[in-house]
Amino acid sequence: MSLFLTILLFIGINLASITAGDDHHRFVYNGFAGANLSLGGTAKVTPDGLVELTNDGVRVKGHALYPSPLRFRESPNGMVRSFSASFVFGIVPTFSDLSSGHGIVFFVAPSKNFSDAIAAQYFGLFGNQTGGNGGGGQVFAVELDTIQNRELGDMNGNHVGIDIGRPNSLLSHPAGFYDDDGMFQSLTLTSMEAMQVWVDYGRDTTQINVTMAPAGMPRPAVRPLLSATYNLSGLLMEPAYVGFSSSTGAASARHYLLGWSFSINGPPAPAIDIAKLPKLPRRVLPKAGPSSKMLPIILPVAIAAFLLVVGTAISLLVRRRMRYAELREDWEVEFGPHRFTYRDLFHATEGFDDKNLLGIGGAGRVYKGILVGSKQEIAVKKIPHNSKQSMKQFIAEIVSIGRLQHRNLVRLLGYCRRKGELLLVYEYMPNGSLENHLYGQDDTCNLDWKQRFQIIKGVASGLLYLHEEWEKVVIHRDVKPSNILLDNGMNGKIGDFGLSRLHDHGADPETTHVVGTIGYLAPEIALTGKVTPLADVFSFGILALEVTCGQKPMKQNAQGIQQTLVDWVLVHWHKGSLVDAVDANLQDDYDIDEASLVLKLGLICSHPSESLRPNMRQVMQYLNGDMPLPETILTHPGFGMFHLMQERVSNLYVMSYPSQV
Numbered sequence: 001m002s003l004f005l006t007i008l009l010f011i012g013i014n015l016a017s018i019t020a021g022d023d024h025h026r027f028v029y030n031g032f033a034g035a036n037l038s039l040g041g042t043a044k045v046t047p048d049g050l051v052e053l054t055n056d057g058v059r060v061k062g063h064a065l066y067p068s069p070l071r072f073r074e075s076p077n078g079m080v081r082s083f084s085a086s087f088v089f090g091i092v093p094t095f096s097d098l099s100s101g102h103g104i105v106f107f108v109a110p111s112k113n114f115s116d117a118i119a120a121q122y123f124g125l126f127g128n129q130t131g132g133n134g135g136g137g138q139v140f141a142v143e144l145d146t147i148q149n150r151e152l153g154d155m156n157g158n159h160v161g162i163d164i165g166r167p168n169s170l171l172s173h174p175a176g177f178y179d180d181d182g183m184f185q186s187l188t189l190t191s192m193e194a195m196q197v198w199v200d201y202g203r204d205t206t207q208i209n210v211t212m213a214p215a216g217m218p219r220p221a222v223r224p225l226l227s228a229t230y231n232l233s234g235l236l237m238e239p240a241y242v243g244f245s246s247s248t249g250a251a252s253a254r255h256y257l258l259g260w261s262f263s264i265n266g267p268p269a270p271a272i273d274i275a276k277l278p279k280l281p282r283r284v285l286p287k288a289g290p291s292s293k294m295l296p297i298i299l300p301v302a303i304a305a306f307l308l309v310v311g312t313a314i315s316l317l318v319r320r321r322m323r324y325a326e327l328r329e330d331w332e333v334e335f336g337p338h339r340f341t342y343r344d345l346f347h348a349t350e351g352f353d354d355k356n357l358l359g360i361g362g363a364g365r366v367y368k369g370i371l372v373g374s375k376q377e378i379a380v381k382k383i384p385h386n387s388k389q390s391m392k393q394f395i396a397e398i399v400s401i402g403r404l405q406h407r408n409l410v411r412l413l414g415y416c417r418r419k420g421e422l423l424l425v426y427e428y429m430p431n432g433s434l435e436n437h438l439y440g441q442d443d444t445c446n447l448d449w450k451q452r453f454q455i456i457k458g459v460a461s462g463l464l465y466l467h468e469e470w471e472k473v474v475i476h477r478d479v480k481p482s483n484i485l486l487d488n489g490m491n492g493k494i495g496d497f498g499l500s501r502l503h504d505h506g507a508d509p510e511t512t513h514v515v516g517t518i519g520y521l522a523p524e525i526a527l528t529g530k531v532t533p534l535a536d537v538f539s540f541g542i543l544a545l546e547v548t549c550g551q552k553p554m555k556q557n558a559q560g561i562q563q564t565l566v567d568w569v570l571v572h573w574h575k576g577s578l579v580d581a582v583d584a585n586l587q588d589d590y591d592i593d594e595a596s597l598v599l600k601l602g603l604i605c606s607h608p609s610e611s612l613r614p615n616m617r618q619v620m621q622y623l624n625g626d627m628p629l630p631e632t633i634l635t636h637p638g639f640g641m642f643h644l645m646q647e648r649v650s651n652l653y654v655m656s657y658p659s660q661v
């Protein structure tokens with residue numbers, strides 16, 4: 001009976017020989033004509049006896065499996081036995097430019113159901129998160145990958161990888177083999193040449209070896225292409241299916257199998273008889289048109305003209321697309337109304353022409369623009385940015401901040417995203433930044449006292465809104481003159497809020513990362529990294545002194561020693577000559593009470609001890625004269641330490657964030 005069966009097998013399926021017993025299983029297919037395989041998706045056996053896994057369709061998947069499940073373990077919970085496989089494959093790209101996707105995988109998987117598996121870079125085998133087949137990722141695979149997918153960590157568009165449960169390879173290597181001298185010889189997977197692959201797994205060593213060579217060449221013996229150690233006993237389901245899967249993406253190819261052999265727990269997989277294998281088809285060229293005597297003359301001209309037209313059209317289209325290309329993801333739908341198209345911003349700023357450049361800040365370049373339809377004036381900030389994973393959260397914040405409305409805040413109108421670049425769109429402020437007015441021509445300030453006092457009050461009011469009057473506490477973290485913009489009526493408006501969070505989101509939480517600007521940075525931030533609204537109060541204090549004195553927060557004294565503006569004003573306060581600290585450019589044309597109030601308030605706000613600083617609500621009350629200033633704070637011994645603290649802060653700052661200074 002058993003002899004009869006064996007004879008029947010050899011006659012009926014003359015190219016496959018199968019031996020199966022209780023503890024081993026071997027088979028070989030020298031071509032697949034008449035073979036009993038489970039085929040799925042686009043897979044079919046051609047009349048020549050090739051398995052064609054995918055046709056030339058885009059985003060198709062095809063599977064070919066050994067029809068019955070195999071026992072990989074000694075006992076239901078035993079160890080996975082040694083096994084070996086060998087196969088001959090060939091890839092024929094659809095188009096003559098040889099762009100080809102996505103490759104072939106050999107696999108051991110728990111089921112024949114690939115309905116959850118995804119095409120393209122997932123090879124029609126893996127699912128979104130883990131293993132689409134069976135859901136739990138109990139899949140072992142060897143991938144022959146012809147497209148580089150960075151998201152999956154692919155090394156290039158021509159590699160071989162060992163995949164455990166997911167398409168991100170455990171180990172991968174450019175396609176090729178190590179010859180007898182141990183030299184690497186590369187192979188091109190999409191070369192339309194047949195190639196052979198050997199996969200071996202050792203039960204005791206748990207070693208996985210993958211070797212490849214051009215079909216017909218003896219198996220390279222010196223060194224496998226890939227050798228990894230992974231205990232499949234903890235991975236594979238019992239029993240499991242073996243087979244192949246392939247898929248195409250936007251780029252397509254026909255993926256073929258020519259032969260296959262396999263063995264569990266016995267001698268290695270039988271040798272494949274290369275001479276018996278079907279031939280890999282050549283690319284099918286387009287059929288020639290109707291013949292005519294004129295054809296040899298007309299055809300080349302027509303083709304050349306056609307190519308010229310198509311080429312020009314494509315290059316124009318590509319240039320147009322590249323120029324306006326944006327990044328847009330599903331989660332952005334909800335932020336739709338806040339999203340500007342790059343095309344609109346491009347036209348508004350006349351192609352980001354330098355003549356529209358308003359300034360270059362730490363974060364990026366700012367351009368003036370006029371929206372084509374509404375004629376609204378805008379300022380567009382272009383920020384180089386690469387961190388992908390944090391974008392969603394950041395945009396959500398930006399958009400929520402965009403809802404902030406206060407007369408002392410610059411309105412954020414929306415955003416746009418491109419590869420490596422974020423664009424933020426603000427309302428345009430015709431009078432530029434406070435910094436430009438403070439240190440404009442000849443470094444002298446052109447603002448009169450009334451304007452200065454109004455700006456200080458405006459900034460305080462804007463900060464109070466950010467800290468206390470909106471639904472969420474927003475800490476600006478970078479209050480300084482260049483971030484204060486002036487509207488038509490010379491009112492101070494705070495800009496750039498929320499932007500400092502961008503640094504946060506991109507940062508590694510392990511490293512301390514100080515954001516802010518030297519001279520305006522509260523000492524506790526550099527010392528503890530903790531940021532509270534009182535850090536903004538500190539910066540506001542420095543800003544108030546700066547506006548009143550018309551001097552930068554760090555200055556050199558006559559001996560060339562660095563001194564802080566705070567120290568300098570403090571010295572005047574101790575000597576009882578506070579008014580001497582007021583900007584000489586004001587030429588006594590100012591309200592002495594208001595100016596000394598602002599100077600004392602500036603000192604109190606920039607107190608090194610966080611707990612002695614007022615909050616913005618109190619600051620507003622002092623500025624409006626609703627409450628007397630708690631001047632005793634100025635005599636507090638902590639102030640003596642100020643200089644030392646500032647110096648420490650500067651050093652720390654420079655160490656931790658050198659590029660922005």
Ligand SMILES: *[C@@H]1O[C@H](CO)[C@@H](O)[C@H](O)[C@H]1NC(C)=O
Nearest residue numbers: 035036037038066067068069
């Ligand atoms: C193919 O193999 C399956 C599983 O071993 C078996 O059930 C089926 O009868 C086979 N079909 C043919 C045509 O031999």
Ligand SMILES: *[C@@H]1O[C@H](CO)[C@@H](O)[C@H](O)[C@H]1NC(C)=O
Nearest residue numbers: 112113114115116132134135
């Ligand atoms: C295949 O799996 C999917 C989802 O996992 C399931 O809905 C479907 O019924 C399965 N098909 C078969 C034939 O078992």
Ligand SMILES: *[C@@H]1O[C@H](CO)[C@@H](O)[C@H](O)[C@H]1NC(C)=O
Nearest residue numbers: 117118119122127128129330
């Ligand atoms: C992957 O899964 C996510 C959610 O888990 C889904 O939004 C996305 O569309 C899936 N991608 C594919 C290609 O199925």
Ligand SMILES: *[C@@H]1O[C@H](CO)[C@@H](O)[C@H](O)[C@H]1NC(C)=O
Nearest residue numbers: 200201202207209222223224
């Ligand atoms: C893998 O290759 C190494 C080096 O050639 C060899 O020593 C080892 O026995 C191989 N393992 C298996 C399971 O074939």
Ligand SMILES: *[C@@H]1O[C@H](CO)[C@@H](O)[C@H](O)[C@H]1NC(C)=O
Nearest residue numbers: 079203204205206231233234
């Ligand atoms: C592999 O895992 C099995 C259990 O899953 C264990 O019994 C065996 O010792 C492991 N083999 C090696 C070499 O670690």
